[in-house]
Amino acid sequence: MSDIQQQLLTSADFLAITRQFPDALPETFTVHLTHPTSGLQTLMSVLDTGVISFEPVDQFTDSDIVLSSAVHGNETAPIEICQQLIAQIIKGELALKQRVLFLFGNPASINIGERFVEENLNRLFSGAHSDGEGLCNKERHRALALENYVRDFFDQGATIAGERTRFHYDLHTAIRGSKNDKFAVYPFLHGKPRNKQQLQFLLSCGINTILLSHSPTTTFSYFSANEFNAHAFTVELGKVMPFGENNMANFSNCKNALTLLLTAQDLGLAEFDESDFNIYEIFKTINRETEDFYLTFAEDAENFTDYPLDHVLAVDGAIEHKVTVPGEAIIFPNAHVAIGQRALLTVIPCNID
Numbered sequence: 001m002s003d004i005q006q007q008l009l010t011s012a013d014f015l016a017i018t019r020q021f022p023d024a025l026p027e028t029f030t031v032h033l034t035h036p037t038s039g040l041q042t043l044m045s046v047l048d049t050g051v052i053s054f055e056p057v058d059q060f061t062d063s064d065i066v067l068s069s070a071v072h073g074n075e076t077a078p079i080e081i082c083q084q085l086i087a088q089i090i091k092g093e094l095a096l097k098q099r100v101l102f103l104f105g106n107p108a109s110i111n112i113g114e115r116f117v118e119e120n121l122n123r124l125f126s127g128a129h130s131d132g133e134g135l136c137n138k139e140r141h142r143a144l145a146l147e148n149y150v151r152d153f154f155d156q157g158a159t160i161a162g163e164r165t166r167f168h169y170d171l172h173t174a175i176r177g178s179k180n181d182k183f184a185v186y187p188f189l190h191g192k193p194r195n196k197q198q199l200q201f202l203l204s205c206g207i208n209t210i211l212l213s214h215s216p217t218t219t220f221s222y223f224s225a226n227e228f229n230a231h232a233f234t235v236e237l238g239k240v241m242p243f244g245e246n247n248m249a250n251f252s253n254c255k256n257a258l259t260l261l262l263t264a265q266d267l268g269l270a271e272f273d274e275s276d277f278n279i280y281e282i283f284k285t286i287n288r289e290t291e292d293f294y295l296t297f298a299e300d301a302e303n304f305t306d307y308p309l310d311h312v313l314a315v316d317g318a319i320e321h322k323v324t325v326p327g328e329a330i331i332f333p334n335a336h337v338a339i340g341q342r343a344l345l346t347v348i349p350c351n352i353d
């Protein structure tokens with residue numbers, strides 16, 4: 001057995017190995033894990049740095065689950081949640097009953113504690129990695145590779161007899177605080193109905209704010225929803241903190257819900273009731289068009305803060321971007337983006353479609 005296999009089996013710390021080899025592992029490998037009490041086997045496949053799958057052997061499964069984190073490298077809480085789940089599976093503390101693929105999206109950016117190294121990975125999916133200048137940086141190569149790992153994982157699941165359900169939760173934390181601490185972006189489904197059970201699942205994760213996207217995007221969750229008909233969400237679990245400074249109690253609902261999903265236990269979901277949720281839709285996308293761009297609100301204004309009608313939100317050279325609808329609120333502001341990039345979204349309350 002090689003050093004790296006030995007290291008993984010003794011430490012169960014796939015995150016440490018990923019951080020040790022941020023660009024590529026010295027080798028890839030598969031290992032059969034035997035659960036200490038049940039004797040059931042799980043096939044562990046280490047496919048790349050930050051890419052590891054677990055598949056129950058000779059057991060009934062009906063779900064293919066992708067859990068991604070570190071698509072933005074400084075968003076540590078989801079990385080810690082996923083590392084804990086991986087460790088529990090390797091140590092036999094979690095009796096896995098479904099296929100799962102874990103992805104640490106951008107290992108190099110984890111190591112520098114930044115959102116990304118050269119380019120925002122979560123703008124590079126659905127082929128955007130190859131647009132414009134093409135595969136010109138590591139994030140673009142990684143986006144292509146991650147697409148292929150997800151495709152292979154779902155394709156392999158499709159070879160298993162019986163009806164299966166695909167899931168992809170792309171786990172993030174927001175740069176800023178949020179009036180609604182945790183929220184999820186529900187990608188555009190091209191008119192297909194939104195899944196209420198999935199909203200109940202998110203509620204069980206502690207997420208009651210849902211942002212409906214009404215157009216195709218280049219995010220990871222849209223990629224999986226659109227190309228593989230997966231139940232896919234960008235899940236925002238709170239505010240960015242350095243490693244070790246996350247209050248993991250804030251994430252216990254989420255970790256518990258994911259554990260139930262992986263172990264095929266009853267999720268205990270209640271009937272859907274829209275009044276349990278704050279549902280928003282994206283109203284405006286404001287791109288930065290000039291050098292003279294600024295946002296009028298405080299640097300630390302929280303996501304989902306709303307402003308009165310006619311309030312100026314952003315000034316871009318001669319253009320003023322104003323509130324035009326009651327309840328219009330800001331989300332994901334970032335004045336420091338490159339010209340032509342998105343500096344702000346606004347959202348308005350809506351009903352689930």
Ligand SMILES: [Zn+2]
Pocket residue numbers: 071072075172173174
């Ligand atoms: Zn993020």
